[in-house]
Amino acid sequence: MNILLIGAPGSGKGTESELLSKEYNFTQLSTGDLFRTNISNKTKLGLKAQEYMTKGIYVPDDVTNDMVKDYLQTKNSGLIFDGYPRTLDQAKALDQMLSDLNQKLDYVVHIDVKESVLLQRLSGRLVCEVCKRSFHKINRKPKVENVCDFDGGKLITREDDQEDKIKVRLKVYNEQTSPLINYYREQNKLVEVDGNVKSAIDFHKELVEALKL
Ligand code: ADP
Numbered sequence: 135m136n137i138l139l140i141g142a143p144g145s146g147k148g149t150e151s152e153l154l155s156k157e158y159n160f161t162q163l164s165t166g167d168l169f170r171t172n173i174s175n176k177t178k179l180g181l182k183a184q185e186y187m188t189k190g191i192y193v194p195d196d197v198t199n200d201m202v203k204d205y206l207q208t209k210n211s212g213l214i215f216d217g218y219p220r221t222l223d224q225a226k227a228l229d230q231m232l233s234d235l236n237q238k239l240d241y242v243v244h245i246d247v248k249e250s251v252l253l254q255r256l257s258g259r260l261v262c263e264v265c266k267r268s269f270h271k272i273n274r275k276p277k278v279e280n281v282c283d284f285d286g287g288k289l290i291t292r293e294d295d296q297e298d299k300i301k302v303r304l305k306v307y308n309e310q311t312s313p314l315i316n317y318y319r320e321q322n323k324l325v326e327v328d329g330n331v332k333s334a335i336d337f338h339k340e341l342v343e344a345l346k347l
Contacts, residue, residue: 141245
């Protein structure tokens with residue numbers, strides 16, 4: 135089974151992917167994390183992606199699609215797509231790539247979160263440099279300041295979590311990614327979940343029920 139999570143930056147896609155992966159043995163395919171790994175390894179792809187990511191805008195579709203196509207050669211089921219596709223062209227490309235491999239997206243989950251909540255979450259977000267898990271300066275403090283509870287890694291603020299970049303990312307999401315909700319509704323794959331006020335654990339329970347896992 136393959137699942138796609140669609141939600142604005144800060145909607146909780148990453149946290150939820152991690153919970154589903156652990157409990158149901160899915161593998162998370164996060165294009166944001168793949169790009170960041172390429173950036174740290176200073177690959178050609180990373181250098182290209184970096185100029186877009188630091189501005190908070192999307193990496194071009196052809197670059198992103200090619201990276202995902204490569205990934206799907208080794209694994210194409212039991213995946214949670216986190217942050218891909220984000221444009222209609224990417225969605226169409228993914229449908230084609232999966233069908234070429236006799237696979238498909240089974241469920242598309244739209245995590246709906248109000249803009250005020252997103253802003254508050256993103257502006258306080260801290261991410262572990264090593265395992266990428268998220269914490270929050272006020273709502274989910276680590277036990278030791280700036281140190282990851284899980285592996286002792288350093289917690290950092292992502293460059294694109296600065297306020298001006300956050301605004302750009304939310305605008306880009308509304309313009310380019312939210313049309314995907316209708317695209318998948320028309321394919322009868324859409325599951326809508328309210329991601330506003332609940333804790334990550336409550337949200338996870340609700341989603342597991344909605345997906346009948
Ligand atoms: P968030 O969902 O919080 O914005 P991500 O780690 O998923 O964080 O993405 C960070 C950045 O990586 C995006 O702002 C964009 O520049 C780039 N990116 C990730 N996924 C895609 C994609 N599918 N298409 C284009 N750009 C992407």
